[in-house]
Amino acid sequence: MSTEKIKNSLKTGSDKDGYFGEYGGIAAGENLMNNLEELKKAFEAAIKDKKFLDEFAYYCKHWIGRPSPIYFAERITNKIGGAKIYFKQEHLNHTGSHKPTNTLFQVLLAKRMGKKKIICESGAGQHWSAAAATAAKFGMPIVGVMGKIDCARVNQNLIKAKHYGGKLKIVEGSLREAITAAIKEWSNNPDYYYLIGSTCSSSPFVDIVRYAQSIIGKEMREQFMELEGKLPNEIIACAGAGSNFTGSIFEFLDEPEIKKVVVEAEETAALTNGTKGIQQGMVTKFLQSDDGSKSLGGSSLGAGIMYYGISPQLAHLKDIGAIEASTANDKELLETYKLVAQNEGIGISFEPAAAVTEALKRAKGKPKDYIICATACGRVEKDLDVIERLIGKDFE
Amino acid sequence: MIAYFVACYPNFEKSLEIIKKSIDAGVNICEIGFPTQEASGEGIIIKNAHDHCLQRNVTLKDTIKLAKAVRNYNNDVGIILMGYMSNIFKYPIKNFVSDLASVDADGCLVVDAPHELREENELRNLMNKKNLSLIKLVAPTTKEERLKKLSNLFSGWVYSLNFSGISGSKSANLEDVKNMIKKIKTYTDLPVCSGFGIKTPGDAKKMTQTGCDGVIVGSSIVEYIGKNLNDTKLPKNVGNIIKTFVEELR
Structure with missing residues (x-):
């Protein structure tokens, strides 16, 4: 699809001052x-x-190992009963993430x-x-x-x-x-x-x-066309500040029929619960005190999604209704990790477990030809000690 | 002599006393910093002072109150609020400017608000209307072309940063400062004041050879306050320190 031809394309960078709508800039x-x-x-x-x-x-290609494959999570799909659930396997990249x-x-x-x-x-x-x-x-x-x-x-x-x-x-x-x-x-x-x-x-x-991460969505387009002959109906990815999610959906921003859902940690969901402010060099939504002097927000198991702000571009895209936002909590992250490990033989880290959690909720009851793709942006190694301590006995 | 104080450090009353004694000692402009968590331009000394105040819930409103009390004490001293965009944006900007005018402050300086930021434009325009100065900074990394652009926006005086980095982290190189002041002065007739890395009265004296019109002392005063928080003679002693700076600058 050619970007140039689309009027009011969303597949552009920031404006001349570095803003996306009213967010972004240089502070x-x-x-x-x-x-x-x-x-x-x-x-x-x-x-x-x-x-x-x-x-x-x-x-x-040769150092990271791109493209990362897409993978049909068949056993989970059957267990949930509904849409086909795919993973974009970013955890298979060199160093284990996107x-x-x-x-x-x-x-x-x-x-x-x-x-x-x-x-x-x-x-x-x-x-x-x-x-x-x-x-x-x-x-x-x-x-x-x-x-x-x-x-x-x-x-x-x-x-x-x-x-x-x-x-x-x-x-x-x-x-x-x-x-x-x-x-x-x-x-x-x-x-x-x-x-x-x-x-x-x-x-x-x-x-x-x-720019760098939008390769994720570009690969998805080719891979889905090849494997399914069509694009996914929904793309879901987790976000701390938002590079994984932005990379997953940017390619499809001018295709509103594809739903794009960002999942934040429930404890630090700036897109859902934040207010507009200026911190960390940018204008965006933050979990902050009313006077802007302090940050707010709790703690999530997902270190990579525990951030009190959000990409200014995503704040803008949410405002104009181009993306939807959801959240996942620690209990869900652990349950989803377990489900994926036991049914697909894949160890995902806590962050993508947030995306898969949302995918599971949305897949239930959907038609069998409906496709949901969740980006699995990290592998579990870094979280193994924490998982073993919290739910290790579940696997015995 | 410009002195930087963290608002309400260690508390409102003591902070006001410190500033009063500093004015008595000959400070020309009081830069009153409003505390914020991020303080991305501050070194550990000022950052710790900010954290002390945040733990006691000091806000920009309290800082405005402090500025008012300082103005009530002295009609002539310059009062500049200094801090970060986060607090001003949430105040919000319009109310901040009218409060600043109503307490008869002279202006403010916002560390993370370059003129490329739209919210800075909004703030600057409103301040101009009220005859308040938004003090702009020039850094050693500021290129000539940008300095030219900035010079059209200068108001009040110019804050010249002696080194690229966070507050209190390095020392100033006299030759570099001299060249920079000279460069800035080719673009403006406003006073150019030199800040960062001025720790002792001796440093301040050296700075007078650079051609600058004033010096800004921050971290070393804040550090002294931090080390003597419970000293009942703290305001008087800070006044004495300021006096040693002022004497060197005469």
Whole structure:
């Protein structure tokens, strides 16, 4: 489908000021403005450079292992009774999540810009391990920042990243604090490349991460046409800040007949319960106190979906009714993990368990030719200790 | 001499006393920071002070009240509120500007509000109408072309950042600062004040050789307050510290 021909296409990036409707923009300190401007120019030039895109495509295939397959979860489908449930198997990518596609794209961009060192933040450590792997592959030193709460529960990713040569700084808190600390690191070292992990913060980061991750939806289109001869009726993906969901649905934004459902952690559902504000470099919806001085929200088992804000593009798309938002709680995440492991022999992490939870609810009672695709954006390794502690006896 | 204070640190009364004593000691402009959780431009010293105030539920409204009390004490001192867009946006912007005008403050400085942000434009336009200054920052990373654009938006005075980074984290390089002040002054006739990395009266004295029209001292004052929270002589002692800065700047 050609984007150019569609009037009022939603498959565009942000406007000239970096906004999506009333959300987005640049809320950054003066000392970062030059960096953001430079980054925007470099990004716009890179995506017009065939050699750069070919290199990205080459490593997507040979280093990450893309395309990730789609998979018909037949036993679960039969158990639920209704729509056909598919998984987009992003957890089969190298490093075990959708994250390396973005880190590969941005490390190549950093190299193209002549940057010598990389800073990044991470929530669940999926971005951290992917970023460290990519930096090692291209011989660039990398510093990561993560919150203490997350570090305590995703040890596997920390070990992997350490082996890839990444140096980790640990701060109090979780993803929110990690982003703030990483931005501070970047302020102190403006010659570094800031490798953000999701579709959040100031423009042009939201567009850059979306560009890299939208490969997920493009692959889905080809794969569904080949396997089913038609596109799915619904696409469901989880979101912390939103890179996995945005990547899954961007390709289909001009096809309103395909439902797009984003699932947040019930405890930190900024799209459902947040209010408009300006924090973390952007205008978007946040769970925040009335006066904007404090963040709100509880704790979720899914470290990667425990974020008190949301991509400004998703805030806009929800406002105009182009996407729907839902939530999943810890109990559901655990039940869904168990169901998928026991029936499909696939160990998904807590985050995609949120998406699959929603898929199960929506599949029930639907016609048999109705297709729901849930993006399985992470594998379970990082969560195994927590699962074993909470419900390990269920499997005995 | 411009001094930065965190509003209501350690509490409303003591904070007001500290500012009064600082005015007595010769501070020309009081920069009163309103606390916020993120404070992405602040180093650990100011961040800790913000957290102290947030735990005691200090809001932007309290900061406005403090500004009013400061104005009641002294008619001539400059009063600038300083902070982040989050609180102003939620206040919301329109009410913030009218409250700022009603307490007779001179303006505000918003760390994370570049002119590319639409909400900054809204704030700046409303402030202009009330003759309030939205103080703009220039950083060492600000390119000439951008400085030219910024110079059309300057109001009141210009905050020149001595280094690229968060507050209280590095020291200023005199030669770099000199060049930067010179560069800024080719684009504006407004006073250019130098901030970041000025920790001692000696640092302040050195800064006077750079051609700047004023210096901003923040982290070192906040740090002193933080270390002496329960000292009954705290306001008087802060006043004495300010005096040592002011004397070097004469």
